[in-house]
Amino acid sequence: MNRVIVFLLAAFDALVTVAAGLVVVLAPATLLWVVEFGGLAPWSALWPTAASVWQLGHVVPLEITLPADYLATAGIDPDAASFVLSLAPLAFAGFTAISAARSGRRASRSGAAFTGALAGTAVFAAAAAGITLTAGNAVAHASLTEAILFPALVFGIPALLGALVGEWQDADRGVIAGLRERVEDLPEDWALVPTVIARAGSIAAVGLVGVAALTTAVAIFARGSEIVGLYEAANVDVLGAVILTLGQLLYLPTLIAWALAFVAGPGVSLGVGSTVAASGTTTGVLPGLPLMGAFPESTSPWLLLLALLPVGVGSFAGWVARSFFAADAERVSARIVTALGVAVAAAGSAALLAVLASGSLGPGALAQLGPEPGPVALAIGIEVGVGAGILLLSPRRRARDDGATEAVPTALLEPSVD
Incomplete structure (x- = not known):
């Protein structure tokens, strides 16, 4: 053209x-x-x-x-x-x-x-x-x-x-x-590495956002009464409630990025003296926005198990990545580099989201809200890397005597036709 x-x-x-x-x-x-x-x-x-x-x-x-x-x-x-x-x-x-x-x-x-x-x-x-x-x-x-x-x-x-x-x-x-x-x-396995990292890394990034979105939905549903209470405390009319809701919907992706930090482990800062994390919660003065009611006032040690969700995302990305490599491939180093690449891609995506979802919402205690990019990237990189490494480096089943081989998700190998 x-x-x-x-x-x-x-x-x-x-x-x-x-x-x-x-x-x-x-x-x-x-x-x-x-x-x-x-x-x-x-x-x-x-x-x-x-x-x-x-x-x-x-x-x-x-x-x-x-x-x-x-x-x-x-x-x-x-x-x-x-x-x-x-x-x-x-x-x-x-x-x-x-x-x-x-x-x-x-x-x-x-x-x-x-x-x-x-x-x-x-x-x-x-x-x-x-x-x-x-x-x-x-x-x-x-x-x-x-x-x-x-x-x-x-x-x-x-x-x-x-x-x-x-x-x-x-x-x-x-x-x-x-x-x-x-x-x-390049040799066959190394020729695949850039494409595999790009595809599996994208799958990991999308999967992490999906996990965070699901966590956000569960939190909003579980703490619906607190959110409704904050709406009532706002003392706004119907039109004001509609405008307030629309404004909060614009911040929903920001809240999802915060949920990812919560799932990964480091948690989210909600201002000076206020931190919400699976390992423990300390709350101070919070903005009176209804969506803030989704944050728990206390947490249970069982919530630390949420860190297994990024591991699961990494495992799925690793399963997709391993389907590109032949079952009898001898170059383990190529698969190691692929696992590290997927972990870095996921960590970079998480760090970018943390940077974009951090900032100031007002003076004083509200001058710094959001997750810390460094700890979030480190946690996500380790969790996704462990999951991807397990699937990429685990022994693979060889061809069976009847000639059948392990199934490969061919739909994932085809380029998108957007």
């Missing part, structure tokens, strides 16, 4: 992604504007708030400065008038990353992978700059550099990865195709 067309399609993808994120904020805000103000106040007043929420969702820190009259009315200590808000509602970043990866993959199929990825990233950065320059907000201020760079990275890195994966799988010429041919010229 013509590179100009690929450029235009990638640019369109980026603009649609930006627009979809803004609509998620503007739609409920407009409903609130109609119901509460009857359309008397100018609709344009919603734009600065929507822009700030979009920026925060793309991990842009906001410097919050509360006006003096609000402090006096709410009875807030003037020392808490200024703080940094950086705990991101990761629903925005997740949607953008998925959309960008698909855009990069489509550009690769069109024969202009990097043109599409760079075009989409440039347009997304330009849109982020336009949002920042047109949305002056006296309460929430974002650095111009961060407001452009961080959203561009949230879009650009997945777009580039999608383009690289597409080039590795489909390209018949170019730098990536040449590198793939060199790898394929």
